[in-house]
Amino acid sequence: MILAAPALAGEDVGFVETPAWVEPLYDGGIAESRDNVPLYDRQIRFEDGVVTRYTDIAYRLDTTQALQQMGTIQLSWLPDKGDLAVHRLEILRDGAVIDLLAQGLRPEILRRERELERRSVNGALTAAFAVPGLELGDVLRVTSSTSLRDQALAGAMQAAEPILAEPTKIGTGRLRLSWPDTVPMQWKTLGDVKQPESWSEDGFAVLDFNLPVPEPKAMPEDAPGRFTIAPQIQIGSFADWAEVSQSMSGFYATENLLEPGDAISREVARIEAATSDPVERAAMALRMVQDEVTYLLNGMDGGNYLPQSPHDTWANRYGDCKAKSLLLLTMLRAMGIEAEAVLVDSDNGDAVAISQPIPGAFDHMIVRATIAGEDYWLDGTSAGTRVATIDEVPDFGWALPLRPEGAGLIEVEQRWPESADRTMRVTYDMSAGVDMPVLYSAEIELRGVMGARLRAQAAEQEQFAVVGVATNYLEDLIGGLVYDATISYDDDAGTVLLAAEGMTFDQFGFERGTAIHRLPGATVNWDFKPNRARSAWRDIPYRVRGPLAIKQQWDYRLPPGGGGTQLTGIADLDETAAGVRFKRAIRLSGETLAIADSASYIPAEIPASDLGEQRRAMRRIASGDPMLRIADPYRYWELDDKTVAKQLEPHIAGATRLIELKGDLAAFHNFRATLRVLARDFEGAISDFDRAIELETDPETLVLRADAYDAVGDHDAALADAQMAFELQGDLQYATAYGFRLARAGRAEEALELIDQLGLSGDQGVDAEVVWSEISGHADRTAEAWDRLQIWLDERPDEAVLLNSQCWTAGIWNFQVELAEEVCNRAVAVSGNSAGVLDSRALAFYRMNRKEEAMADLDAALAKEPGQASSLYLRGLIRLEGGDRRGRDDLLQAQRINPEIARRYEGYGLTPD
Template identity: 35%
Template sequence: MAEMPSDAPGRFQPLPLFEAATFASWSDVAATMAPLYRTEGTITPGSPLAGEVAKIAAASQDPRIRAASALRLVQDQVRYLFRGMDDGAYVPQAPAHTWSVRYGDCKAKTLLLLAILHELGIEAEATLVNSNAGDVLPKRLPMPGAFDHVIVRATIGGETLWLDGTAGGARLADLGDVPPFRNALPLRAAGAELLPMPMHANARPDADVDVEIDARAGIGFPAPFKLRAALRGGSAMMLRMAQTQLGREKALEMAEHTAGQYVANAEIVDRDLRYDEESGTMIVTASGIARPDWSKEEGRFKLGLDTALDSVSFDPDRARAAWKDIPVSTGDLASSRLATRIRLPGGGTGFAFEGDRTLPATLAGAVLSRKAGIEGEWLAVEDRAVTGVNEVAPADIGATRQQVTLARSHLLKAVAPASAPPRWQQIAAAKQAKVFEPILAAYAKRIAADPKKAEGYTGRATFLESIYDRQAAMRDVEKVIAIAPTTENHLWRARLWSALGDDKKALGDIDSARVLDPGSADALAQFATLRAHGGAVDEALTIVKDKVAAGGKEKNRFLMLQAELLAENGKPADAITALDAAIAAKPGDPTLLNSRCWIKGTARIALDTALKDCTKAIELSEQPSGVLDSRGLVYFRLGRMEEALADFDAALDQAPDLAASLFMRGVIRKQTGAEGADADLAAARMIWPRVGEDYARYGIKP
C-alpha cells in the first residue's frame, strides 16, 4: 500500500479494505435504494403530522421559509436515535411513526423531512453520503455499504440545498450551507451518478465570539472581561447533550473550558449557557479576570492580537517524486468569528498597532478577513477564518509557503506608548483613579460564589501583593492557609511577614513549611537568610554549608547564598574563594559570575575584576537586568557615577520594578542633587519595604 502525505486529500489516501460488489454502477445503487424513500401516502390527511405541515404552509408562501421551517421541525422535534437492526439497516421508519415516537435515525429523519417537503410542493430527493470519507467515494466500488448517512437534496429557485435532518440549529440563514461530505448519490428510480458537493463557507460561523476586556488599570495588570459565544454545529450539540445527559454543572464546566479558549490566562468568575431556540445556537457567557500577555520588545510593551493566523498552518512535504502532483488538504470545515474590544489605559493615548491590520482574502486555503482600529480608549479587532473549503494545488505550494511565512512575520500586535510609565507609577495612578475596583469586585464575586475554596482567595491575594498592598494580601493568605496549609502557602505568608518587617512570624511560617516538607530548598534558604540577618550567622552558615556539601541540583544556589552570608559577616575573601572553585568548574555560568561580581561590589574588594565578571555575565545572560544592577553597584563603588546610572537605567528598562536599581539610582541622584531622587527611593521602598535595610548592611544609605 503506497504511503501518502498526511495532508493529502482523502481521495489520494489508500483504502485499507478489500471490496467486492454486485452493482454494475452507482446508477444501479441509486435505482435500487430509491423505492425506500417514496413519500406517497406517508402523511395521512387529518393526522397530527398533516397538521404540522398545514401550520408551515399557512405561515408563509415562500418555499425557502417553508423548507427552513420543515428542517427545523425535524431537527428540533425529533431526537436522533440510531437503529440498525431492521432489514440490513436500509429500510427507513415510516414518517407517521417517527412523528409519533419523536425519535429516529438518519433514514427516518430524512424520509420524514422528504415527506413534509413534498407535501409543501418543494422538489426534493433522498441522497446517500459518507460522513467521514466522502472524498473517497469516486474511488470505491458502487454499493450501498459505501455510505453511512442519508440527507435531503432539495431544489428551490434553481439552487441546490443540502438538508441534514440529524444536524441541529439550522435556520433560514443556513439553508445554503453545504455539509462537508464532498460527494453524494441522489436516489432516483431512473438511477443517478455521484454528484459533487462544492464546498463554501457557511453563512454563520461555528463559533461567533465577542470578548470585552477592561484594561484601564494598566499594562501588566489583571483585566476584568466579559465573553459571549454563540456556538453552532458539533460544539453546540456536545454542550446540549452534556446538559441533558451529564447535568448542568458538567455542561457549565465544559462552557468554562470553551470560554478559556478565547481569553488569555482567564480566571472564570461567572459562566452560563442556554440554548437560543430562535437562532439555533448555544449561547455561552462568561466573565472574570484576564491577564493580557504584554511583553517588552524593542523597548515597547506589545500584546499579541492575531487569532486568524492561529488557524492557518502550512508545512506540506512534497519532496518525494510520487507526491509532487498531490494537492494539500486544508483540514475539516470550520469557521469562526472573534471580535475583541480592549478598553485601554490612559484613555488610549499613544497606543498603536503593529503588523497587518488587514489580511489576504485567502491564505493556505483558508478564507480570512480582519477589521482593526483604535477609537478613543477602545481598541477593536475582529478576525474571521474559514478552513477546509479550498485545497492548495501542487503548483501553488511554493508560493503559498512564502505567503504564510510573510504573513506570520507581520502578526498583529497592540503597541503601548513609548513613554508608558513603569509599573510602580501605574499602581499609584490606578489607586488614585480607583480603576482597581472592578478587579477587586470580580475577585470578591468569585470568593462569594464558593468561600470554602482557596482559589478565590489565592487569586485576590496574588493581585494584592502585586500592587504592594501586603496587609490586605496577608488577610487572604491566612484564609488560604486555613483551607490549604501547604508548604508553598506557608512560605508565601513568610515572605509577606518578612516584607512587613516581622521576621519572627516569618520564621514561624518557615518552620511550618519545613515540617510539611523537610526537604524544601526554598524553606531552607529563607530560614538560613532570616536567621543570619537575625544574628545567628554561625547556625545559618552551618545549615547552608551542609546543603552545599550534599551536592545535587541546588548546590550552586546554596553556594551563592553561603558566599553572600560570608561576605556580609566580614569574610569576603572566603566567599570569593568558594565562588572561584565553582566558576572554574562552570566558567560560562552567568549566575555564578554575577554572584562573584556582586560580592566584590558589596564588599568593596577587587573591583577591577568585579567589572570583568559582570561584563562577561551580561554577555552570557538572556535577561541581564540583575547583572546590570550588580555592575552599576561596582561603578558606584568606583565613583564612576555616570556609568553606574547608565547601568541602573538599562536594568530598569528591562525590569522597571527592580527595587535595587531604583534605590541605587535614588542614592546617586540624592548625592549628586539630581531630580527624581525622592521618587526613586519611595518607589524602591514601595516595591520592597526593606530595601534600605538591605543596603545599610553594605554601608550604603541615601
C-alpha cells in the same frame, strides 16, 4: 459442511469442524515463532448471499500483560444476520497441544451493546471464554467463523476488509477471499498496497495477500483523505454505483406513506400555514427532525440499512440517520419540495470517489433538497440548523443519490456560508495600566452545531457551574478567568449566547520602554506550512477543512501612555489566501481602539502547483498581524498607593464575586490575595492568605503570606511561615525562602547549614551554591563562598550563573571587588549584557567608587528591565550621594516593587544618605 450451506441466524454458538472450503495455512512454525502473533489467517467466502469470515489466530503469551489480556477470549456476532462457529481453542505448551474445547470449555453468552453511549444498538452477542490455566510462554490458538446475510441486500454481497501492514508483526499471515466463478464480484484495493491478481481454483475465484504487506508510504497529514486511507480491500457483487443506488432506493420511497390527518400530515400542515417560503419550510421541517426526534441507531433486524417507518419514528421520537432522513424526505415531498435521500461518508468522504461501488463505502445518510435551483444538504442527525444556516454545506465530499433508475456519485459542491458559526464581541478595559490584569466583558453567539453543543449548559441553574463552563470555553479564545457568566439558548434562532465578565493577564510585552500588545482576532496567528519536500509528495494537493465562519469585534479602552500610542501591521485587510477569506478593519482613536474582523473557509483542495503562491500570500498576511505599541507607558511602581488601590478596585471586586460563588476554594482566596498585594493592601492580602491556608495548607501560599508579613514588618511571622513551607516541601526553592529569612534574623550559620544539608549536585548544586554565597556575608564567610564558587567555575568556566554569583558576592559583601572586575566583565559578556548581570557589575563598580561606570550599567539594566528593583535602589543611593533628589523617587519605586529591598540592602551595609 454446515457452514458451507446458507447460514441460518442463531443465538447459539456452534462447535464444529473447520469448513471444507477453508484452504489450510502452514502452521508448523507457530511454537518456534517469537512474534506476538505467530499465525494470522483470515479467509472470506462469498456464496449464495452469505459472507463467511474464517479466522485462525495464535497469540504468544510472553508477558504478564498478555496473560491478563488473553485470560478471556471474546468472539462477537450478529444473531439476526448470521452465526458464530468455534472450530478450535487450544494452548500450545512445550510441544503439547491442550484442547480446551475437548475438555468441555464453553462460553458465557453476553449481550453487550458496546456503542450504547453513542446511541447505537445492533443486537450483537459476545461469546466470552474464560481460558483456564494460562502460563507465560504459552501460545493460545483460536479458530472461528462468523456468517452474515444482510436482509437489505436481497442476496447481494459486500465486504470491506483491512489489509494488515507493517510494522504489525505476524509470523505467518494471510488474507484470502474467494467466490464462485459464476458470481460477478467486483473488487478494488485502497491505500498503498499492491493490487493482487486473482485466479480460478476448483470453480472459485481467489484473491490472496501475504500479511503483513509492506508499511504504507507516509503521507502528509494535510493531504486529502483519498491519499491517507489505510490499506484495505473493498469487494461486492454490485456492478456500479447505479446498481447500489437502485437497490437501496426502494427503502426510501415515500408514496402512500402519509394519510390525511395523521400526525405527520398535521405537522406538514402546521409548517405550510406558518410560511409560504420553501426554504423556510425546509428549515422548519429539518428543525423538527433534529430537535424532536432523538438519535438512536437500531441495527437489528436489518436496521443497519433498512429504515423504520416515518410514523414509527415520529411516534417513538427516536431514530437513526436513515429513519430521520426518511421522515424528513416524506415531509418535504408532501410540501412539494424536490428532495432525495443520499448516502455519504461522514468520516472520509473524499475516499468515496476511489471506492468500490458497495453500500459499505458509506456510513451516513442525509437529504438533498433542491429549491429554486439551489441544493440544500439536510442532515437530520445534526443540530441547531435554522433558516440562517440551512445553506451551509457539510464536508462530505461525495454523495450517492438513491433513485429507482439508479444514479452515480455526485460531488457535494461547497459554497461560502452566509452566517457566522461564531460571533464574538469583546470589550477590553486596559485603563488600569500595562502592568495590571485586563478586565473584559464578552458576548459569544454560537449558531448551528456550535450552538447545539452548549444547549444543555443553557439550562444549568448553578451559577458556579455556569462560570466553569464559560471559563473552559473561553480559555483558548481569551484566556484568564471568568468571574460572572450567563448562558442562554434562543430556540427559534438556534443560537447560544454566552455572556461573561473576567480578566486576563500578561497582555503586554516590553521592549526598551515600549509596551507591546499583539492584537487578537479571527485574522491573526495564521500560518500555512504544507510540507511537500519529499519527492513522493510533490504532486499531492492540500486539503482545506471546514466549513467554518468566525466573526469578531474587539473594543479597547487603552492604558495611558506618556509617549503616545501607535498601531503597526495591516489595519485593513480583504483577501483570500490558502483557502481562507480574511477581512479586517482596525480604527485607533485617542484612548480607544476597535477591531472588526472575520475569517471563513470551506472544504476545498489546493493543487500542489499553487502551494508556493499560497504560502507567500499567507506569509504576507501573517507578517502584517497588528500590534499596539505604547511608548513610555506609566508603570505601576510610578503610581502612588491611593492611585493603584483605586485602579484595582474592580479587579478585586471580580475576585470577590468568585469567593461569593465558592467560598471554600483556596484558589479563589489566593487569587484575591495576589490582587491585594498588587494594590499594596498587605493586611487585606494576609487575611485572604489566612483563609486559603485554613482551607488548604500549601507551601507556595505560606511563602506568599511570608512576603506579605515582611511587607508589614512582622518578620517573626514571615520566618515561621517560611519554616513551615520548607518543612512541607523540603526543596531548594523553599530552603532559599527560609534561609534568607534566617540570615536576616541573625541566624546565618543555620541558613548555610540548611543549604548544605540538601546535598544537591549538578545544576541544582549550582543554584544552591549561588544561594549559599549570597547568605555567606551574614556569617562572615564570604571568602569561603568565593572559593566554593571558584571550584565550580574551574569545572564550568563559562557558566553565566556562577560568574554572576561571584560578581554579585563581591559587590554585596564588598569583597575583593578589584579582583572581581574581571569576573564581572566575563559574566556580562557570557550573559549577553543581561539586566541582572549588569546590575551585579554596577554594584561592584559602586564598591570601587567608580560611580559613573556603575550608573552606566544601571541605566543599561533599567532600559532592559525597568522594574528591576535592585537597579532602581542602587541608582537611588548613588543619585542621593551626588545630591540628585531624583534618587528619592528611585528608592520609593524600588520599595513599591519589593517592599523588603531597603532591609535587604541594609544587611549589605548599604543605606541611603
